[in-house]
Amino acid sequence: MYRGRDVFGYRQIPRSGVRYGIMLEWYLASRWAGLDWFGNFNDLDGEDMAFIVAAYRTNMQIEAVVNYFASKRKR
């Protein structure tokens, strides 16, 4: 939650427009979690991988929301 709203509920957050394959997100999530893609991440069960990807995606969303409001305050 941020300012009383689910962080994924902020629709006005500007998007970069960058598009990439789903596997890149998995790779970035594994690196973010400090895991080795070719080793321990690939060895995980799908549900455990999903937990890491979910945490990574939520972290990115939190950063985007917080940075958006911080930049608005500066203006």
Add this chain to the structure above:
Amino acid sequence: MAAPIVHTNGTRGRAVPALPEHTFKDSGITIRIRKVGPTTQQRLAQQIIKDNPEPQPPVVETEVGPEKNEADPEYIEKLAAWNTETRNQLTQRLLLISALEAEVEIDAEAKQDIARKKRHLTVIGIPYEDNPDLTPEENDKVFYILHVAAATPEDLGEFSSAVMRRSVPTEEAVQAQITTFPGDVPGA
């Protein structure tokens, strides 16, 4: 029905949990499934695209020079057909590798089921041909899982989903995890 299955996961090297079981709803047959990791899936997708390259839009001359025309109707049609074809190929190959990686004992009763199903397919005009790259045992296992154990398209879909859920972070699993994160606790 096939004899009880004995898993071979971790019988050599470090101890690991038994392979998870998957029971086909309509046939009631239980097998053990093994994951097909993201790297394998990525390589598979790369190979399929290498074998069947993505169609390219025609290049047209414009005021600013040659440009790709992605709105060309013929290109759009070709791209849609290519997307369907590559998706189908990926699904088929993932099903094949999933069946090959799975564990099930093919006993005498299972062999009878295989023979019966193959005969039925021949009778209705779609004779089944074994994959020449596989051993007879592998062909039996693949046929048994994909055509006997998976008695219906729903069975096949659930088998595929079960392997995927175990193998990669599916979007459904990611969304399900996100909903478990409590939002009413103070952050760091």
